[in-house]
Each structure stands twice: as C-alpha cells, then as structure tokens.
Amino acid sequence: MRTNVVEDMVERAPVDTGVTVKLGMDVHSDQITVCRQVGGRVPQPAQVLAPAKLLEQVRELRAGGVTVLSCYEAGPCGYLLHRQLTALGVTNYVIAPQRLDERHRRVKTDKRDARELCNRLDRYSRGNTDAFSVVRVPTVEEERRRALTRQRGTVLKEQHRCVVRGHGLMLSQGVRAPTGWWHANVWPRFSARLPEWLRPHIARWQAQAISYEAMLAELTPQVEALMAGQTAPKGVGALTTAILESEVLDWHRFHNRREVGSYTGLCPSEHSSNRARRQGSVTKCGNRRLRHQLVEAVWRLLEWQPTYPPLQRIQAATGKRARKRAAVAVARRLAVDLWRLNTGQCSAQRLGLTLLRH
Template identity: 45%
Template sequence: MQNPTSSTNINKNTLPRVIKLGIDVHASTYVVVIKVDSSAPARAKKMKPEKFLRWVHELRGQCEELHSCYEAGPFGYSLHRKLSAMGVNNYVIRPINWDTHGQKVKTDARDAYQMALALDGYLRGNDRSFTVVRVPSEAEEHKRSLTRLRQTFVKERARSAKRGLSMGLYYERPLPSGWWKPLNWAKLIEELDEFIILLLEPLRASCQHFDQLLKDVEAQMAQLEPQAQLPKGMGMVLYEQIEREICDWNRFENRTQISSYTGLCPSEDTSANRRFQGSINKHGNRRLRHMLVESVWLLIRWNPGYVAIAKWQSRLDSAKATKASRKKIVVAIARQFAVDWWRVRTGQVTAESLGLAMKIAN
C-alpha cells in the first residue's frame, strides 16, 4: 500500500505530529483529504470503505495525533465508532453548505477539502469552524430509532388516508376524515358505489396496516417506563418521544443551549442601531420542535396552571387573537417549556413550583 503521507511535502525521516482528515462519506465510497501538520491539504483520495479503514489504521501508527471529521447524514454513527476504536479523534459535524462564495460548484473533493480546513481551524481554537453533533450511545440510538419509526408509520397512515379523501372528492363523494376506521367504513359500504369501494379498499387496508404497526410500537414504548412522572395532558408516547430525542438532559449546560437545540429561537437581523427579529430560525432538532409545540397545545387544555401558559392566557383568550397570533404564542410557550422541562429533568426545580400538575403514567 502506498505510504499514506507520501503525497505531502514532509520529511520522511520525521513522523508528522498531527494529521487531519476531512471525509465526505457515501454508501460505497469515501472521499478523503489529508492535512499534515501545518502543510496545505493534499489532493483528495477516493476509497472503498474497507480500504479506507485499513489506510487509517496504518496512518494512525505514523503520527502522534490523528483527527478526522465527517458530516452527519443517513449513514449514522458506525464510522465514528470504528474510527474511535482505532484511536482516531473523530468529530461528527452538522452538514454545511461549503460553497460560501456562491460559485455554484459542489463536488465531493471540494467538500472534503473544506472539512479538512475547518477541522484544522477547530483544533486551533476556532470553535465556530463547525458545529459538533453529539453522538448518542448505541442504547440511546436504538431507543430513538424506535420512536422515529413510529413517526414514519404515522406519516404513511396519513398519506394513505389523504389519498382516500382525494379519491372521494374526485368522484364528488366527500369522505369523513377517519373514513378508513371500522365504523365509518361500515356506513360507507352501504352508501358508495361499488367502483369507489374497489378503489378505496387497498387504501383502507394500508391505513389499518400502519395503524396496527403504530399500536405495536407504542406498546413497546409504554413498557419501558410505566411509572414515569409526566405533566397532565402529555401522553406516555409523546413523553417518551421527547426523552428519546434529547437522549440526555444533562448534555445541556444552560438555558441558551436547550433553547437553541429546539430551533424555536427567533431569527435576527441586526446592524448598527437597527434590530429585527423574525420567525423562528428552525436551527435545531425539527422532530423535537414539533413535539414541544404539540405538548403545549395539550398543556393549554389540561395544565392551565403552568406559569408560562398563565403568562399568555389573556392573549390566548382574547377575542382579537387570530389563528396566526395564537400559533406565535404557542411557539413562545414551547420554547419556555423546553427550558423549564430541562430544569425539572435535571433536578434544578420541581414541576409543582412551575405550576405543572403531574400524573403517573399508566
């Protein structure tokens, strides 16, 4: 095998101290750019995953420190764990648009090159070179994957149900929202033409299939923490989804970090004496964001004593409140609830001190 550092201008009699790798990961190939000490990044290499791991293993014995980074994506964290096991200090980073100058040229080699430069800057102390993604433990990852699978089933059931609604409208026979459920379907069989029933039957079977898969997954989730304490109005499934998306509440050191992670903070455009705050930046975990908003709608109904809700209750009940303004208020409460629930889960405050009525999950 070719010497891993032969393409860089270094003294072959002296081992490099620090080597940095920028890796653009794909299913069948990895594109890698190597940067040795303070030298310029070398030309990109394309390798099969097996060859890459052998190359890294050899490279690790030829330097004092070996660092690498790659973007989080559909391939999970298995590569990170393999690199860490070999003694590589690897970072999984948030995906970035590396075309910062708007050249409209994007290649794997360019991405890997920019990652190598960003990694070099990060190691030199520029913690804004990229955002490091927390790698969950395998147990946390398995639990989270189960709840995400449930979300997939919800979407698939909704997709089939909407196709049925569309079919009914096409033939001028509007259907109820839960048309595929047993009671509604029994009535529709008597009212609809045979041809429409023939079209709807496969969609109904699809809805029922995913509905059963949902129940099976939710049953598994409910068995893990049957005695969990949760706010009144929040179901066990929603509680578990939030817990599994967060993985570990102690990962956040302050309220700013948890707020930022939700993506519910307002966007901002400030210059000189001008300041403008717009809609939420959505810079965070989108799944968690939707769960928090759903939680707040439930808390408004079942937990009105919660301090964040009490603060906004008069505006929520106002006759002048529009649908859009209520949504904005719910988003503000959701951001506050994320912070407050973090404080509760880390033992900083009690739920009762925040006005949250609690219950024990069945």
Template identity: 35%
Template sequence: MRFGLPADARVVSCYEAGRDGFWLHRALWAMGVENAVVDSSSIEVNRRQRRAKTDRLDARKLVGMLFRWLWGDEKVWRVVRVPSVEEEDRRQLHRELVTARRDRARLVNRIKALLFGQGIRLSELKGLPDHVAELRQWNGEALPSGLQQRVLREWQKVEERTEQIGILLKERRERLRTGEDAGSECARRLCQLRGIGENAAWLFSLEFFSWRKFRNRREVGGLSGLVGTPSDSGETKRELGISKAGNRWVRGLAVEIAWGWLRYQPASELSQWYQRRFGQGSSRMRKVGIVALARKLLIALWRYSETGVVPAGAVLKS
C-alpha cells in the first residue's frame, strides 16, 4: 500500500463546502474514505493585518484542525450536514424558479433602461411588441430601428422566462398536491395555516424542515441566522445584530412571512406578543421586533411540521 499503510488503515479527509458541492464527499465515502465537509466561515483565521496565505499553509492548517476534531474537539469548526441525492434533487425545482424570476426581472429592467435612455419612461410593459413602433423619443421621433429590434429581442426573452415560470409553478402545484415524499408532505401541512402560501411552505419545507434534524429551538434559530450576536467585554455589553448565518432564503422569507402573520393571524399568541412589545413603538423598534417575531414564528412552524401542534391561537384555512 502507498505510504506503507496496511490495507485496512483508516483514512480521514475534509474539504471546505463551496462550488464543488457534495459529489466529492459521496465519491470519497464510496472509496472508503471518511470525509467531512466543513463550513469555511467557521474556520479560525489569524487576525494579523498581514498574514501569509498559500495552498500549502491552508492544507497544513486544515490537517491540524482535522486532528483536533477527531480527538473530540467538535467546536473547532462546523461540519455541514450533507443531504442525500434525493433530498438535494428535490431542491432543484424552487431554485430554478427563483433563478427564472430573477432573470425575468433583470430583462424587464434592461428594457426599461434602454427606453429611459431615449427619454421614455414606462410604468408597465404589457403589450410592448404591439406599441414599440409608436413610442417616441424626447424629440418626437420614433425609436431607431436597431433599438426597436433589440427591445423586441429582449421582450422575447421575457416571454420565454414567463412561460418557464408558469411551467415550474404548475409542476410545483402538482407535487404539492400529490407528492408522497417528506418534503411535499411537510409543505402540505404548512399550507394549511392561514398566512402561509405555497411559495413559503415549499421553501421552508425543502430548504429547512424536511431534511434537517433539529434537536431544539436554538438550532432552528441558529441555522436561520436570526439569533443575536453579543459583543461583551467586562462591563460593556453590546449587540451586533443578528448573525445572518445559515440559509439566506429562509431568513429573508421568515421576515416577510412575519409581517403577513400579523395581518392574517392577529389573534395568535405570537401576534399579540408582538403588539404588546413593539406595536406602539417607533418604526425602528417595529422592524427590530419583526425579526424577533420571525425567529419565534420559524420555531413554531418547525414544531407544527414535526408534531402537528398548531401555534397557539393560530387559525387553519377553511
């Protein structure tokens, strides 16, 4: 054997989570190598203003931290929970939907920018191909032919993205209605709550609840990045805001859903708690409070998805 090791020698490796995804992790385990995927942001670094950095130094540092981790120091870094192939594949639908919506918004903004550059401001682009020849520049003249053709080509891309979004939404609706996997079942349960729509239920389920195993509410809040970041030293106590760790899609949607929860579930204990604590405060205090409500709501939704216990005072859809 290489390095003079016996055939049954234990081999352990690690690499930083990133662009490589999880195929390398699965390939290493298939070859009998015990591998760990590490959150790169959890790796401690030298805080000197100037520090040497080479691939050799980085590799040595990872090996040293790997030894510490194997010896029982679990806090030396954070190991990423690797989803199964099926769990990872289920996330492709809504991620493609997010990408398609962003592409469409980018194309619409580009068309508006092209027209704005000629002194034309349109609030709505509906039916643009039928009226592009009627548009007039600042001096009353028609758009140049080259610009008209470019606008029409960009609009064709918008229509392609719109068609793609419609197909994806139809497929998501079908999976939500008939899917038998854990993600679809969790999303169906979340959809029963008033104030939780298909988009939120699907994303919370596929990105957060259905394939991760949370042991307590602190893990839910920590992974969503909605927990505080204390900065205490001696008698000085400061709060640096939320940690913003974990899944940014879940974190952003949780804050958005929290505003909707106040509207659609005003009689729930969470909404009443928010009104008592922040309802009469300033605009800034209400924004601070909505983050706290988002964290509490996410924990309540996790308990509901796991046990079926409806959040106190919440109402189900009729």
C-alpha cells in the first residue's frame, strides 16, 4: 500500500506506508538543507527548504504512516526545531558538533554535511553508537535556568575583559594600576595620576566595568535562589552548585563514573601503541563551564573541608605545577562523588563530605 499524500522533495515516487525515512539536516535560521534516505536505499540528493516547508512535509509523512528519524548538530538555533519535530512524532537526535569531512578534502558545503549526517544517522539507527554523540536536550524549564547562569557567566567574562584592556592600555604607558583600580571608591583618586590624554580612554573601560558590576549584583542573587532550600557540600556554595546543576541538568543521565569523567573533560589524554602507554594532559572534550566550576570548587574545599579524602593528593604534592595537576584529578573525583551523592548511591558521610542547606 502506498500513500498518496507523501511525495519527495523533488517530486519522486510516494513512500511506502510503514517505511522508515531518515533525515540528515544542516540547520540555519532561515533555511534547512535536508538529505533524505528512504528505508535502506541510497540517500537522495539534498534539498534546501524553509523550516515551515520541512515541518509540513514531515507532517505529511507522519500522516501517511511513515516512521521518521532525523538529526542535526547542536548550534545557535537551539532546540526549537527538535521540539517541533518531536511534537509531530519524529525521533530526532540533536548531536554534538564534529568534523564531518573525515577525509580532509577541504570541501565543506551544507549539502555535503546533510548527506554525511544522514549516513551517520543510518549507522546509528543500526546500532553503531559511535556514529555520533547525542546531546541531552533540556526541558523548557531547564533551559531557562541554564540561560540565567550562563548570562551571569557572560557578564563576568565581559567585566574581566574591560578590566584587562584598561590595565593593558595603562601598562603600555608605564602606569602600574593597583588591584581593583576600576572600583568606584578607587577610581577618583587613581584617575588623577593618569596623563590627561589617557584618562578618557581608561574612563570608558572603567565605566563599562562598573555597569557590568551592577548587572552581576542583580544576577548573582537570582542564580543563588535556584538552590534555595537544597543541600550542597560545605565550601562549594549556592552559586557554584546552581551552575553545576544547570550544566549537568540531570545526574541520572550518567550510567557510570567513566561517563561523568568524560562529560567534564577532565580525563587524561592517551597515546598507546603495542606495549607502550603514554597519558598526557586532560582532553578538555567536555563541558568547559562545568570543568571550570569543579576546579574552582576543589580549591575552596581545601580550605573548608580539608578532611575530604581526595584532597590528600593536593596536600601531599610539592611544587606549584604538581598541586595544579593534583587539583585537576581531585576535580574529576569530585564530579564522580557529586554524581554518587545526587543519585543516592552513596551518603555524604561515606564520601567524607559535609553538607549545608542553603
């Protein structure tokens, strides 16, 4: 039996009812390049469609009893398309961005990318989980919480940029600025020492830094409020815990400690062959915001919970570099312990952590 409402993007023959159609999509804001594969056939030439036209064709496919699988890379367009496709009954995968030109031909087009995504989707649907890495799509509420914490991080980064640029400009003229030169209580006295021509240039960076400080004063309590009434390890704090929770989304998504370590990007790199094994610096192939917060939390735990067992590695290290390397290893262990704690596998007492309620 054939459907009479489902036609190909270039007016090919209708699709059989019950057949699986796979769509590899290269997504942009105003157009989507789609490569379609019907059943186990060779993928068809990619076509450029408007988002509304794509959704219309998918709706017709679903109405005709066709199973639809699709995928696209995570990017600036977010998860709106994923939610629209899911609402139509499509099994869609948002995947981590990766190099699609495996042969390094140095030819990259939207149609080539869409075809490669379609090929990888076919392999993934057949059981090859190495074809691509699926991104955990947040709920609308989780995305709202994460947007708040990430906005605060962006504001903090912009403030630091203004401070560093102003400091660099003064240093180029032989002026050594004191720590916190841009603060409102320091700037009036310090600016009088600057050359007349240099003062307005530095004042612009100082004004921007002050404006970002006001934004941080507004955003920080909002982020901390996300952890109201919840517990967290002493020394980690409500702010850091809220950022960790918003980046992880759901601790139950991980099945073992190796997945936790891999997501943080704190696992050592490795180059092994024959009987030789060599491990290097961490891969950093993970969530960089999560990685930063974990390392910062380790140094605070060293002050607030020095009896936490993994910290013995830092305490026993000699030399600045050795302590930093030990802190990275402890950060990986901390992530695993937080996973165990939040999934109920271990108690805080067994892990050697003291909890506080915010």
